[in-house]
Amino acid sequence: MEKISNPKRALTLLEVLIVMSIALIVIAGGSVGFLAIRRVQLVDQAALNFKDNLENAKHSALVTKRGAGENWVYGIGVDLSMISTKNTYSLFKMCSNSGGYTPLSSTLFNLFDWRDLGGTSCTGVNEGIVYLPGKKDLSAGSGLKGIALNTDVKYIIFESVTGRVYFVSKTGAIFDSKIDSLLVTFGAGKSTRIIKITSGASIEFVRTTKTKEEEIKK
Numbered sequence: 691m692e693k694i695s696n697p698k699r700a701l702t703l704l705e706v707l708i709v710m711s712i713a714l715i716v717i718a719g720g721s722v723g724f725l726a727i728r729r730v731q732l733v734d735q736a737a738l739n740f741k742d743n744l745e746n747a748k749h750s751a752l753v754t755k756r757g758a759g760e761n762w763v764y765g766i767g768v769d770l771s772m773i774s775t776k777n778t779y780s781l782f783k784m785c786s787n788s789g790g791y792t793p794l795s796s797t798l799f800n801l802f803d804w805r806d807l808g809g810t811s812c813t814g815v816n817e818g819i820v821y822l823p824g825k826k827d828l829s830a831g832s833g834l835k836g837i838a839l840n841t842d843v844k845y846i847i848f849e850s851v852t853g854r855v856y857f858v859s860k861t862g863a864i865f866d867s868k869i870d871s872l873l874v875t876f877g878a879g880k881s882t883r884i885i886k887i888t889s890g891a892s893i894e895f896v897r898t899t900k901t902k903e904e905e906i907k908k
Contacts, residue, residue, distance in 0.1 A: 741885050764784040770844060793849070806820075855888070884896040
């Protein structure tokens, strides 16, 4: 009589361990891939939020809305002094001490008093800046550990009425005219994202690799 073999042979311990190892490798690989994708999405979102706030600041400057009794607002500014160290930035009004329209100029910038006037509107006899509510935190939920600027700009100013862009140094002076754009870089390597602000008031979002980033900076 022939002996019928059992087709339902149990797996050996070695085979079970091999299967489990393969499964763990697949799961781990999938998790790493998911985290990488999520990281890119968060960097994208942080960069796009920054771009949206710049667009809103530019729009506010163009329409030049003033409150009752408010002095002339030279423009809407973006304070970048903490963006590379704490990943935060703030929006503000650049306040005149008079009510009449005054265009921005290099002389005005050199003489302007950059003190924080406090409050929320441009009133009183002193010129200075008034910060708008809500400091913007770019690192919240994104895991960003540093945002780089391609030059030492402290303020971006969008001029009232014209929307023209001025890049201002830490001394309060307008940057050299050879600097025609500011690059704000988020992330690193393949997840690098750049917001490019030009002196012509265009604001661009660029998805790029490190190599392309270097090309842009040239």
